[in-house]
Amino acid sequence: MILVKKIFPAITKLLDSEFSLYSDQAYNCNMLIINNIGMLNKLYSIANIAYIGGGFGKGIHNILEASVFGIPVIFGPKYKKFKEAVDLVKVGAAFVIHTPDECLSIVSSIANQSGLSDTIANATKNYFDKNRGATDKIIRHLDGIIATT
DSSP states (O other), rough: OOEEEEEEHHHHHOOSOEEEEEEEEOOOOEEEEEOOOOOOHHHTTTTEEESOOOOOTOOOOOOHHHTTOOOEEEOOOOOTTOOHHHHHHHTTTEEOSSSHHHHHHHHHHHHHTTHHHHHHHHHHHHHHHHHHHHHHHHHHHOOOOOHHO
């Protein structure tokens, strides 16, 4: 489920695959529910909130794909074996739910609290900035191993 901040017709130009649209007048929101491969990157780039699946099964799907766009991510309680999920929950950029009502409450809070989306985006950016440079660290480590052999 992805809540989008742009009008749905704009999405049809962006995507070539089939998808389902859902509009709920009571919550004044539109949702795009997808079950396809290869479209998430485009969708996350225009989303304002993303629900990441898998959190009620063995574990969540990749949250970094959505988080890199600075949008809040929501997922179920089976996330603790994923360091980035634990970290993003700690900094307030990701939210854990146990029930549909919790999900609606979080979505409502994000949508209705002025500035909260910006706060989440800043927390996400700071997290990525702090953890930047992993490739360089790995290469230096490998260079050290190679130099000693």
